[in-house]
Amino acid sequence: xxxxxxxxxxxxxxxxxxxxxxxxxxxxxxxxxxxxxxxxxxxxxxxxxxxxxxxxxxxxxxxxxxxxxxxxxxxxxx
Numbered sequence: 564x565x566x567x568x569x570x571x572x573x574x575x576x577x578x579x580x581x582x583x584x585x586x587x588x589x590x591x592x593x594x595x596x597x598x599x600x601x602x603x604x605x606x607x608x609x610x611x612x613x614x615x616x617x618x619x620x621x622x623x624x625x626x627x628x629x630x631x632x633x634x635x636x637x638x639x640x641x
Contacts, residue, residue, distance in 0.1 A: 564604065577640030581606060584634065593630030604629040606636055 568582040569575050583604055593603045605612075605619050606627040613619045622628045629636055 578637055580635055580637040582635045590632055590634060592632040593628075603632060604634070604636075608638060 564583055564585050566581055567584050569579065585602075585604075588600055588602050590603060591601050606629065607613075608625045608627070610625040619628065620626050624641075627636055627638075
């Protein structure tokens with residue numbers, strides 16, 4: 564997974580839209596089934612990501628599960 568926007572060091576406003584791209588995996592809506600080569604995104608804001616051998620915690624203010632198949636997410640200012 565690569566974050567294509569915002570670029571590293573970019574100045575952003577109060578709301579920040581993150582755009583991602585992926586190679587070698589097809590991004591689809593999460594349906595609870597594990598299929599080789601198919602996945603969806605999770606974002607971790609100001610918190611370390613979960614280790615590969617541990618479950619990803621539920622969505623919170625700092626962890627976002629993008630199970631819709633979308634490749635963008637906007638963090639809203641609080």
